[in-house]
Amino acid sequence: MSKNAFYAQSGGVTAVINATACGVLETARNHADRIAKVYAGRNGILGALHEDLIDTSQESAATIAALRHTPGAAFGSARYKLRGLEENRAEYERLIEIFKAHDIGYFFYNGGGDSMDTAHKVSQLSKSLDFPITCVGIPKTVDNDLPVTDVCPGFGSVAKYIAISTREAALDVRSMSRSSTKVFVLEVMGRHAGWIAAASGLAGTTPAEPPHVILFPESPFDERAFLTRVKHSVERYDYCVIVVSEGAKDQDGRFLAESAARDAFGHAQLGGVAPIIASIIHEHLGYKYHYAIADYLQRSARHIASRVDVDQAYAVGQHAVELAIRGENAVMPTIVRESDEPFQWSLGHVALSRVANREKKMPRSFISRDGFAITPTCRRYLRPLILGEDYPPYRDGLPDYVTLKNAAVPRRLKTDFVLT
Ligand code: F6P
16 A cells, blocks of 8 residues: 655755655655655655645656756755654644645655654654654765764765865965965864864875864864974975864863854854964964865765765665665664775665764774874775766756755645744
């Protein structure tokens, strides 16, 4: 008997989250005997709570295929965390009401650690409220901090963008260092884990090659050691390229760039550590500097996505549907590394309870003893993830990205839901 499916994108988006959506939708269409229609949540889980569902069956096969090369979140994403069942039962009852009203039997939730927690709670709800729904979390986060899976789709592409940008900007700084800028600071994302900052290390292979300094959230900031390192680089090479993670912390574990703003998950809004680092250098060493905050440029850069990442993003979407059809409930597809060279990988899965709300930081063995560089072990892990290109088609000199119709599913319930 066939049932409808609900699919939602959640949290910060990536260059390849729509490739996962493409994997989900194409695979579901191939199993029309089990999955009648896929309804997407407009703006993530909020779409379910507000009964604002998108009928993906209205999109042509060509449009769905074009999702594979289109960045952003095609259906809209949200940072909204469902609280515990005891704390806010009304939200869960509302979800059940929506699922019942639209004959939904499958729940696919595409996000990071917080989203896997939401997916896990929905699967628990299914048991405690006695409403059968097959629930599969699908991994996605540029932060690469979900445990168990070898890598999180989205990371390989941001890693490639940052490694390329570091290499290119470094050539620029080097060109004028004799008479002008000596220091370039690039700020990258990664709230608690330094995976993206580490990826910049792929730009060079010797100490002379940039980046000369990487600042990880995992290594508390030691101002004196840092300034010594910068001075040494400028004296030796005439310039210094620094890559700093937005999550870099001081010796007491406080973010160097914490602001008072919080998101819906209670996380501090970060961003702005690059100017702090640049001014420390200027104050103590007097060097002329430039800095850049890669911000959304890094996680939207589909034009230079990693082919491995695009393939893996599609594959986890496809596998999620296959797992659900097999009756696997409360699980997340994982990427399993079979070998580094040649790079080979396969797909597995893990219980959501093992990944929800857990963060995978960089292992100590991936960071050099002085805390400012990556180790050969880390390089071996990162290298295959940025391999290959998967250029989108271009029109009039620009990538030709797709926009969906996103037609609304007619509402069946009389009342809207008020978020508390
Ligand atoms: O999703 C992860 C992430 O990209 C983090 O690296 C970053 O700190 C955060 O999202 C930014 O979130 P938002 O776009 O909601 O401000």
